[in-house]
Amino acid sequence: MLGRLLGSLRPFRRPGCASHLPLRVSGSIWERPPMVALNRASSTESGDPPRPVGRYPIPNKKDLPYDIVELMEEVEVKTGFLPNVFKTMAHRPAEFRSFFAYYNAIMNKETGNLTKADKELIIVATSIVNRCPYCVVAHGALHRIYSKKPTLADQVTVNWRMAELSDRELAMLEFALAVCHAENISEEHFQKLEAHGFDREDAWDIGAISAFFAMSNRIAHFIDLRPNPEFYTMGRIPREKEKTASS
Numbered sequence: 001m002l003g004r005l006l007g008s009l010r011p012f013r014r015p016g017c018a019s020h021l022p023l024r025v026s027g028s029i030w031e032r033p034p035m036v037a038l039n040r041a042s043s044t045e046s047g048d049p050p051r052p053v054g055r056y057p058i059p060n061k062k063d064l065p066y067d068i069v070e071l072m073e074e075v076e077v078k079t080g081f082l083p084n085v086f087k088t089m090a091h092r093p094a095e096f097r098s099f100f101a102y103y104n105a106i107m108n109k110e111t112g113n114l115t116k117a118d119k120e121l122i123i124v125a126t127s128i129v130n131r132c133p134y135c136v137v138a139h140g141a142l143h144r145i146y147s148k149k150p151t152l153a154d155q156v157t158v159n160w161r162m163a164e165l166s167d168r169e170l171a172m173l174e175f176a177l178a179v180c181h182a183e184n185i186s187e188e189h190f191q192k193l194e195a196h197g198f199d200r201e202d203a204w205d206i207g208a209i210s211a212f213f214a215m216s217n218r219i220a221h222f223i224d225l226r227p228n229p230e231f232y233t234m235g236r237i238p239r240e241k242e243k244t245a246s247s
Contacts, residue, residue: 053084054223056091065093071100081230083138088223099216106208113202117147118172122209124153125160125173126180132217137227144235171196172206179210 061069068090076082089096107119120143127135140153147153155163160173171192178189185207193203219225 051226052224054088054225056088056223058087059090064090068093068096081228083231084225084228085134085138085220088225102212106205106212109205111201112205113198114172114205115146117143117149118169119205119209120146121153121156121169122172122176122206123213125156126176126210126213127217128157128160129177129180130214130217130221132220134220134225134227135213135217138231141231141234150236168196172198175203176206176210179207180214 072082072086072090075086086096089099120139123139124136124143127139136157140157143153144150152164156165156173160177161170165173175189175193175198178185190200190203193206198206
């Protein structure tokens with residue numbers, strides 16, 4: 001999904017390095033191919049106009065640098081929709097590049113003992129503390145997909161200490177939340193991680209994810225970033241049933 005896609009892309013390529021993908025522009029909205037547009041329409045439950053993505057304007061595609069347009073188009077085509085974080089971060093192209101470059105560095109690194117599901121669980125747990133609906137919903141969806149556990153992220157959202165977590169996951173989240181709460185990190189924190197198979201580099205990864213998404217949560221907060229409707233059902237309904245429901 002999104003994490004795998006971002007990791008597989010070579011972002012910010014120059015014109016001519018890849019064919020331009022067939023998406024159309026209408027005002028400031030990226031229009032999807034008909035089938036994807038149909039899926040999105042069927043995900044709404046009423047005829048009410050959609051709520052704004054956030055309080056900042058989404059820039060016109062024609063006004064954006066080519067490398068950002070190309071990345072957004074690839075994400076939209078490969079995932080079936082464009083996550084709203086891409087639309088809103090495009091308001092600041094230089095920050096867009098830096099944001100997703102660091103995201104790639106910590107979320108798609110191939111070394112270390114953290115799984116994709118581990119990383120998404122850290123984001124869910126810390127984003128709850130930071131009261132960020134977008135990240136809780138979006139990364140809860142990604143956790144369901146990576147973990148194949150459709151209820152665990154929901155349990156963590158309500159009360160992580162009562163969730164069906166392994167001792168390893170509990171230790172990981174304790175460290176992540178200590179960073180999130182800006183506690184004084186001591187050797188005891190590292191020792192607890194080491195008792196469950198995490199080394200010092202893994203501790204850096206856990207802390208970096210917690211710290212990066214603390215920033216992300218706060219950006220989402222002041223721009224009033226809204227989750228895409230598609231995130232709510234991802235990983236809950238088998239893909240074939242999801243396609244049938246949207247047809």
